[in-house]
Amino acid sequence: MALLESFRIAWGAMLTHKLRSLLTMLGIIIGVGAVVGMLAIGEGYARYIDAEFNSLGVGTFYVNPSVDRDADDETLRPQLTAANAAALMEPGRAPAIDLVVIELNRNGVVSAGGERFLFGVKGVTPDFFTIGAQELGDGRYFTDEEDLASARVAVIGQNVATTLFGGIEGAVGQRITVNGVQFEVIGVSVAQQSQIAGAFGRFSDPGEQVYLPYRTARDRLFRNDVTTRVDVSSLTVRARDVEQIDEAIRQVTEVLREEHRLTYQANDFRITNPAQLSAQFQTITVGFSAFLGTIGGISLLVGGIGIMNIMLVSVAQRTREIGLRKAVGAKRRDILLQFLIEALVLCLAGGAIGIGLGYLLSFGGTFVLYAISQDPNIRASVSLFSIILATSISASIGIFFGLFPAIRAARLDPIRALRNE
Amino acid sequence: MTDLIVVKNLTKVYRMGDVEVRALRGVALTIREGEMVAIMGPSGSGKSTLMNIIGCLDQPSDGEYYLDGVSVADLNDNQLAEIRNQKIGFVFQQYMLLQRTTALRNVELPMLYGGKGGSRHERAMAALAAVGMDERMHHKPNELSGGQQQRVAIARALVNEPRIIMADEPTGALDTRTGEEIMGIFQKLNREQGITVILVTHEHDVAQHAERIISVRDGIIAGDEPVQGRIVAGATVAAVATEAEAMDEVAS
Numbered sequence: 132m133a134l135l136e137s138f139r140i141a142w143g144a145m146l147t148h149k150l151r152s153l154l155t156m157l158g159i160i161i162g163v164g165a166v167v168g169m170l171a172i173g174e175g176y177a178r179y180i181d182a183e184f185n186s187l188g189v190g191t192f193y194v195n196p197s198v199d200r201d202a203d204d205e206t207l208r209p210q211l212t213a214a215n216a217a218a219l220m221e222p223g224r225a226p227a228i229d230l231v232v233i234e235l236n237r238n239g240v241v242s243a244g245g246e247r248f249l250f251g252v253k254g255v256t257p258d259f260f261t262i263g264a265q266e267l268g269d270g271r272y273f274t275d276e277e278d279l280a281s282a283r284v285a286v287i288g289q290n291v292a293t294t295l296f297g298g299i300e301g302a303v304g305q306r307i308t309v310n311g312v313q314f315e316v317i318g319v320s321v322a323q324q325s326q327i328a329g330a331f332g333r334f335s336d337p338g339e340q341v342y343l344p345y346r347t348a349r350d351r352l353f354r355n356d357v358t359t360r361v362d363v364s365s366l367t368v369r370a371r372d373v374e375q376i377d378e379a380i381r382q383v384t385e386v387l388r389e390e391h392r393l394t395y396q397a398n399d400f401r402i403t404n405p406a407q408l409s410a411q412f413q414t415i416t417v418g419f420s421a422f423l424g425t426i427g428g429i430s431l432l433v434g435g436i437g438i439m440n441i442m443l444v445s446v447a448q449r450t451r452e453i454g455l456r457k458a459v460g461a462k463r464r465d466i467l468l469q470f471l472i473e474a475l476v477l478c479l480a481g482g483a484i485g486i487g488l489g490y491l492l493s494f495g496g497t498f499v500l501y502a503i504s505q506d507p508n509i510r511a512s513v514s515l516f517s518i519i520l521a522t523s524i525s526a527s528i529g530i531f532f533g534l535f536p537a538i539r540a541a542r543l544d545p546i547r548a549l550r551n552e
Numbered sequence: 553m554t555d556l557i558v559v560k561n562l563t564k565v566y567r568m569g570d571v572e573v574r575a576l577r578g579v580a581l582t583i584r585e586g587e588m589v590a591i592m593g594p595s596g597s598g599k600s601t602l603m604n605i606i607g608c609l610d611q612p613s614d615g616e617y618y619l620d621g622v623s624v625a626d627l628n629d630n631q632l633a634e635i636r637n638q639k640i641g642f643v644f645q646q647y648m649l650l651q652r653t654t655a656l657r658n659v660e661l662p663m664l665y666g667g668k669g670g671s672r673h674e675r676a677m678a679a680l681a682a683v684g685m686d687e688r689m690h691h692k693p694n695e696l697s698g699g700q701q702q703r704v705a706i707a708r709a710l711v712n713e714p715r716i717i718m719a720d721e722p723t724g725a726l727d728t729r730t731g732e733e734i735m736g737i738f739q740k741l742n743r744e745q746g747i748t749v750i751l752v753t754h755e756h757d758v759a760q761h762a763e764r765i766i767s768v769r770d771g772i773i774a775g776d777e778p779v780q781g782r783i784v785a786g787a788t789v790a791a792v793a794t795e796a797e798a799m800d801e802v803a804s
Contacts, residue, residue, distance in 0.1 A: 136664055147652060455648045458609060459708070460637020460665035462630045545609050549644070 137469050141476040144445070155441040156481030158434020159528065162427045163482045163521045167489025167513055169423030170520075172496035173416050175511035179504045180412045186325050187405055188263035190373040192380060194366040194387070197401040210360045210391050210399040213345070216256075218390050219368070225386050227379035230369040232259045233345045235362070237353050239309045241341055243295040250291055251340045252309060254348025260286075262367060264325070268292075270303035270318030278344035281351060285314040289321045290338035309341055310352050323505075376406060431524065434481065435532040442474050442536035446543075453540055454548025467541035474533020475526060482525025489513055489521070555618075556715060556748055557583040557606060562615035564601050575601040577771035578615070583750065585715070588742045590751040590759035590779075593768035600720075602768060603752045607640055607718045608632045620715060637666045641709025645721035647701040649693040655680060655704045656689040662712045679707040683737055699730035706737055716748045717741065723758055735761045736785030761785065 145152045196211035216231045218224065235254035240247050253259075260272045273284050285307065287295075292302040299319045307314050322337040349357055370379035380402055387400055446453070453466055496511035564576040575598045583589055593599040604610040605617060608624060611632075617624040620639060627635070636642075641662075649658045659676040667675070680686045683703040693701050702722060709717050719738065723731030739761060742749045751762055759765050760783045767775035 143652070451648065452650060455650075456661070456665070457633065458607075458636060458642050458648075459662040460633050460712075462633045462665070464630075465665055546604050549609075549648070 134468070134472070137472040138476065140469060141473040144473055145476055145480060151441065152477060152480070155437050156434070156477060156484065158430050158432075158437050159478055159481030159525060160434075160485040160488055162430030162432075162434050163485025163525060164488030164492060165423050165427035165430060166524070167486055167517050167521050168492025168496065168511075169420050169427065170517040171489065171493035171511040171513045172500075173420040173423075174514065175493075175496060175500050175509060176416050176419070177413065179500055179506070179509045180409060180416070182504070182506065182509060183325055184405055184409045186264035186323075188367070188369060190370040190376050190379075191262055192368055192370075192376065192402060192404045192406075194368060194383065195364070195401050195403070196361045196399070198399055199397055199401070204396055207396055207399050208360060211366065211387075212360070212362050213349075215387055215390050216363070216366055219366075219383060219386055225379065225382040227370055227375040227382050228368050229371045230258055230262070232256050232262060232367040232369075233363050234259065234365045234367065235345055235348050235353065235357070236335065236364040237348070237356065239341065239352065240311075241291065241295070241307060241309050243305060243307050248291075248294055250288075251335050252343060252348060252352065253335075253340045254343050254345040254353070256345045259342070259367070260320075262369060264322060266321045266323075268299045268319040268321035270316070272318055273342075273344050278346050281347045282344060283312065283314045283347060283351070284317045284344065285309070286318040286320055286342040287316055288336070288338040288340045288342075289319060290336070291341055292316075292319045307341075309343070312351055314341075314343065373406075376404065380404060431528060434478075435528045438474055438477055438529065439532040439536060441477075442470060442533055443539070445473070446470065446536050446540040450543065450548045450551040453543050454545050454551065457543070457545035458549060463541040466543075467537045470537035470540045471530060471533050474537065475529035478525040478529030478533075479522070482521055485525070486513070486518055486521050489517070554585050555582050556585040556587075556620055557581070558616075558618040559606070560616040562602075562605065562612050562617060564598075564605065564610070565613045574771055576605075576612070579768075579771075579773055581766065581773060581776075583748065585748055586742070586746045587764060588739065588749040588751075588762045590753060590762035590765045591768060592753060592756070592759050592765055593774075594754060597768045598771040599752055599768040603718060603720060603750070606750065607642065608635045634666060637662055638712060639715045641706075641712070641714040641717045643702070643705050643709050643717060643719040643722045645724040647693070647698075647705045647725075649701055649704060649708075651693050654690050654692055655685060655696070655707075658693070658704055659689075659707045659711050661708060667712060675711055676707070679711040680704070682710060682741075683707045697730075698726050699733060702726065702730075702734050703737065706734070706741075710741070710747075714747065716750060718750045718752070720752045721754075722751065723755070724753075731758070732785050735783075739785055757783070 194211060196209035198207050198209050213233055216233050219228060219231050233256045237252050238249055239252035241250045242248065257273055257275050257278055268289055272286055273282065277284055287302065289299055292299050295307065296302045296305060299321070302316050302319050305316045307316060320337060320342065324336045324338070343352070349362055368379065368383055370376040384398065384402065388398065391399055393399065456466060490513055493511040493513050500509050500511060501507065559579055559581040562576055562579040563574065566573040566575055579602060591599050591602060601610070605612050608619065612625055619635065624635070650661070656676050659679050660672050663672045663675065677686060677689060680689050683706050685700060685703045685707060688696060688700065696704065717738070723734050726734060735758065738749050738751070741747050751758060753759055760779055760781070762779055763782060764776070764778050766773060
C-alpha cells in the first residue's frame, strides 16, 4: 500500500478522535517541551555566564595577600606589595602576563562641601580602566603621570555623582574632599556591577566608588593604613591570552615566591582564577539540564506507554476493519505499516506541539534571564539542533511503542477479525 | 467451461481446548467458471468453514484445493492475500464498509493493496456505475440505505475484476424487495460479465436465484443439484437502481 495513503488514513484517524489523540500525546508534548525548553534555557544561561565572566576581563586572575587558614606555619604573614607588581612586569620574569593592575580598597568620608557620605575608595593604577566592562559617563580617566605624581584627581562612580551633585552632568570639574583631602573630579564611571563578582569576594558596586590614582591613595590618604609587607588590596593580572592563563598563574606564583623569599613555606598570597569558577557555574547549568532532561525522559517514557495503550485500544476497536482489509487483500506488512504510521503520526504531532511548548518555555526563560542579566542579548532560543532532536525522539518513540500494537494488528486472523462484534 | 474451483477430500479440524471439532469431513466439489452456485446449510453445518477455505481466508487441515489451477493449500499468508485481492470479491451480510469514508474511497480499498493498473478513481467510478451507485459516490455509509450500502460493497468486490464473487448472506440484513434487487445485480454480473458467483445462505428463496444448490450438513456435502424453477430477478440493474432510489425516498 502506498505510504502516502497510510499517512492520510492516520491523519484522518487522529482528527476523528481529537480529544483522545490530544490526551494520548500529552506525555510526548510535555516530554518534548521539557527537552526543547531545557536546551534553549540551558544554552541561554551558559551564554549569560560567559558574558558575565567576560565582563570581568578575559584572561584575568586576582592575587590577594592572604595566608591559607589551614597552613601549619604560624609565623607566615600575608604579603603583597606594589614592588611585587613592578617585579612581575620586569622583562623576562613572567612572560605569559601582559598587565598588572594594583588595587587598594578602603572606605572614605566623601563630601562636596555640604553633607558627608561614606563611600568606597579605590586606589588603582590607570590600567584598571582597561580591564573588563568599563564605561565612562563623562570626563576622562587619570593617567600614569598623574599616578606617579600622586595627583589629586578622582573618577567617581555614578551613584557617588548622583548623591553629591544630583546627577552625572556637571560633576566633572567639581571639587570634593575625601577624608579631608581635596580632589578634582575628572571623570564619572558608569560601569555596571557584575552579577557574579561576589562569588569570589568582589562585592563592591562600581557605582559606589571613588577612584583615585593608586599612589595618591596610598601616600596621601592611607599612609598609616599600609605596611611594608602589604600596601595593596589585590593585584589583577591579565595573561597574554586566555590559553596562557595557567602558565601565567605558574609564573606569577614563582616570581612572588622569589620576591617573598619563600623556600619551604606555603604561599603568603592567594591566587583566584575566575575561569575555574566559570567551570563551577557551568556545572550548575549541567545540573539544571539534567533535571529538566529527567522530567523530559520520564514524560517521554510515560507518553510512549500511553501511545502503546491507545494503539492497542485502536486495534481492538478496529478489529473488523482489519479483517476487512485483510479480506480484500491487505498483507501483514500493509496492516503493520498502517498502525505503525498511525503511532508515528500521533507522536510526530505530539512532538510538533511539544516544540511549540518548548518555544513558550524558552520565552519564559528569556524573561527570567533578562531579569538576571539586564542584557537583552542574553536570550533562551530554540536551536535547529533541538528541533531535529525532538523530531527524531518523537519518531523513535512512535516506532518503538507503536510496534507491539501494530504487530498484534498484523497477526489478526481475518476470519475472527471479521466476526468480531 | 473450465473448472475454476476443484476441492478434493477437504477436511478442517479445529481444536477448542481439549475438544476436536471436525468442521469439514471430506468434502469434494467442483465449480466451473461462470457458474452461479448457492451453498446452503444450517448453522454448524460447516458451510461457513467451506466458504472461508474457498475464499482463501483459511487453510484446510487436509485435502486438496485448486483455485484456477493453483494449489491453495501450499500458499503462505501473503500469497493468499494476493489471491483474495486479485481473484476473489467478498460481499458480507453486514456490508463491512468503512464508516467515515466515502463510497468512492470504500470501493478504492482493494486497489490500495494491489490493482490491475489504470486510474483508481476511474475504475472505482466504473464499478459504482455498474451497481447504479455512481451518483452517490461521495456519500458516506451512514448517508446511505442498507440496499445502497450493499451495492457499494458489491462495487468494492468488483473493482479488481475478480473471477469469483463470494457473497455471505448478502440479503440477510435487507428487506425482501431490496434483497431481490441485490440478487438481480448478482445475476446480471454473472450473466453479462461471466463472473462466478458463490452465495452462502440458509434461505431457500435466496438460493433459488442460483443455478445450482450445494447443501452442506454435518461437514459433508449432502446434496448437489441444479435449481428447478430458478428465480430470475427481472429488470435491468439500471431500472432496479432507479426503483431502489425511489423506494429509499419513500422510506425516508
